[in-house]
Amino acid sequence: MTDHPSSTGGGTRPGRFGSYGGRYVPEALVAALEQLDEARLKANIDPAFQGELERLHRTYTGRPSIITEVPKFAQHAGGARILLKREDLNHTGSHKLNNVLGQALLTKRMGKTRIIAETGAGQHGVASATAAALMGLECVVYMGTKDTQRQALNVARMRLLGAEVIPVSHGSATLKDAINEAMRDWVTNVETTHYVIGTVTGPHPFPEMVRDFQRIIGVEARAQVLDLVGRLPDVVCACVGGGSNAMGIFHRFIDDESVRLIGLEAGGEGVDTDKHAARFSTGLPGVLHGAFTYVLQDEDGQTLESHSVSAGLDYPSVGPEHSFLRDTGRAEYRPITDTQAMDAFALLCKTEGIIPAIESAHALAGALEIGREIGPEGVILVNLSGRGDKDVDTAARWFGVLEDGLHPDGLHPDGLEQQ
Template identity: 90%
Template sequence: MNNQSRTDAAGAPVGRFGAYGGRYVPEALMAALEQLDEARLKAKVDPAFQGELERLHRTYTGRPSIITEVAQFAEHAGGARILLKREDLNHTGSHKLNNVLGQALLTKRMGKTRIIAETGAGQHGVASATAAALMGLECVVYMGTKDTQRQALNVARMRLLGAEVIPVSHGSATLKDAINEAMRDWVTNVETTHYVLGTVTGPHPFPEMVRDFQRIIGVEARAQVLDLVGRLPDVVCACVGGGSNAMGIFHRFIDDQSVRLIGLEAGGEGVDTDQHAARFSTGFPGVLHGAFTYVLQDEDGQTLQSHSISAGLDYPSVGPEHSFLRDTGRAEYRPITDIQAMDAFSLLCRTEGIIPAIESAHALAGALEIGRELGPSAVILVNLSGRGDKDVDTAARWFGLLDEGSQLDGLEHQ
C-alpha cells in the first residue's frame, strides 16, 4: 500500500510491520523522533541501561509479577485451566509502569527535563506521574474531560504525585483528543520535552520501543507457565485498546506457533451499533496519530468516535503491529461487549477475590468464551493488565450497589 524508501542495512523497511506503522508526523517532530530512535537503540544494547531498568523493576515495580491459577473462575469457562499474569500487582496497579520507567530513563539520557503523557483510564498518567516524581522530572498529563470525570480518583492520584493534569474538552474529550493535545505540546516544546506515549502506536519508534519495554510480561509469563503446567499455554488472551499490554504478553509467544494469540477489543454496546471501539470489526486501514493502522473512520477519512465502558479501551485506532498480526492471521481479535466485560468483572471478584480493571475484564470475558469453545484440556493465559480500584465508581453504578442517598466521590459527574 504505502511503499516507503527507508530501509535498514539488510533492506528491511524501518519502522514498519508489513504495510503498517511508519511516521505520519509534522516535520517539526522528525529530529526528536530520530534522536529518540538513536537513544533507545543504544540503550537496548547498553548493559548499564538494562541493569538500571532491571534494578528498578526488581526494587520499585515489584517484578517479576506472579501468575495465579483461578480454578473457581475457570469453572465458568468449560473447565479450562486459566492462569492470570498479575500485572495488576505492579506498583501503580497496572502494566503501564514497565514502559514508563524505560522512557523516563531515556528522557534523562537525552538530557530532557520535562515529560508529557496522554491518558485514558488514568493508568498511564499515574505511571508517568510516578516515574517523574522518582526521577525528578516535570510532568504534564493530558486527559479528556469525559475521562477526568469517570476516572476522578486517578486525577487526584496524579496531582498527589506532583503532576499537572490538563483536561481536554474538544473533540470527543477522550483518549484520542488527549493524544492530539499532547502532540501539540510536544511540537511546541520538543527541545526540553519527551512525549512518553503510553501505548504501542504513534510514529516510529514508539510502537517498537513501547513493545520492547512491555515485552518482559510475556518473557516472564512464558517461563512461569512452563514451570507450573509443564507446557506452553494453548491460548494467550489480552485486552487491546492501543494494545501495549497485549503486545507485551504476545511478543515472546509469536514464534510458538501452537499458541493462539487472542486480542479482545471493546465491543461496547455491540459492533452492530455505533457505540464501540472494535477497530478490527468495522475499521479500515488509515492514518491516525502518526501510524498507518486500522482506524474507525467514515468514508471521508474522518475519525469516528469510539465508545467503551472502559476508558482505557475507548480509542478509535490500534497499534500497527496488531494490524500486522491480524492481517497475517498470527493473532485473532474479537469484540467483547460492555455487558460481557462487566459479567466477567463481577465473576472474578466473587470467585477469586480479585477486582480487575474493566479493561482487563475484557480479556477475562474472552477467556470465558474461548474456554467454553476449547473444553477442559485447554490452558489459557490471561494478562490481568490492571487492578480495578479506579473502576469502583463505574462498577458500583453498573451493578446498583449504592444504598439510596449515598454517593461515591465522582459519581455525580457521570
C-alpha cells in the same frame, strides 16, 4: 540478550510491520523521533541501561509479577485451566509502569527535563507521574474531560504525585483528543520535553519501543507457565485498546506457533451499534496519531468516536503491529461488549477475590468464551493488565451495589450521568 526483539517487527523496512506503522508526523517532530530512536537502540544494547531498568523493575515495580491460577473462575469457562499474569500487582496498579520507567530513563539520557503523557483510564498518567516524581522530571498529563470525570480518583492521584493534569474538552473529550493535545504540546516544547506515549502506537519508533519495554510480561509469563503447567499455553488473551499490554504478553509467544494469540477489543454496546471501539470489526486501515493502522473512520477519512465502558479501551485506533498480526492471521481479535466485560469483572471478584480493571475484564470475558470453545484440556494465559480500584465507582453504579445517594469516592456525585 538471548531473545532480543527484532528491530523491524517483521516488516520490510524500519518502523514498519508489513505495511503498517511508519511516521506520519509534522516535520518539526522528526528530529526528536530520530534522537529517540538512536537513544533507545543504544540503550537496548547498553548493559548499564538494562541493569538500571532491571533494578527498578525488581526494587520499585515489584517484578517479576506472579501468575495465579483461578480454578473457580475457570469453572465458568468449561473447565479449561486459566492462569492470570498479575500485572495488576505492579506498583501503580497496572502494566503501564514497565514502559514508563524505560522511557523516563531514556528522557534523562537525552538530557530532557520534562515529560508529557496522555491518559485515558488514568493508569498511564499515574505511571508517568510516578516515574517523574521518582526521577525528578516535570510532568504534564493530558486527559479528556469525559475521562477526568469517570476516573476522578486517578486525577487526584496524579496531582498528589506532583503532576499537572490538563483536562481536554474538545473533540470527543477522550483519549484520542488527549493525544492530539499532547502532540501540540510536544511540537511546541520538543527541545526540553519527551512525549511518553503510553501504548504501542504513534510514529516510529514508539510502537517498537513501547513493545520492547512491555515484552518482559510475556518473557516472564512464558517461563512461569512452563514451570507450572509443564507446557506452553494453548491461548494467550489480552485486552487491546492501543494494545501495549497485549503486545507485551504476545511478543515472546509469536514464534510458538501452537499458541493462539487472542486480543479482545471493546465491543461497547455491540459492534452493530455505533457505540464501540472494535477497530478490527468495522475499522479500515488509515492514519491516526502518526501511524498507518486500523482506524474507526467514516467515508471521508474523518475519525469516528469510539465508546467503551472502560476508558482505557475507548480509542478509535490500535497499534500498527496488531494490524500486522491480524492481517497475517498470527493473532485473532474479538469484540467483547460492555455487559460481557462487567459480568466477567463481577465473576472474578466473587470467585477469586481479585478486582480487575474493567479493561482487563475484557480479556477475562474473552477467556470465558474461548475456554468453552477449547474444552477442559485447554490452558489459557490471561494478561490481568491492571487492578480495578480506579473502577470501583463505575462498577458500583453498574451493579447498583450502594444505597441511593452514596458514592464510593465522593469525588463526583454525578459520575457516569455526566457523560
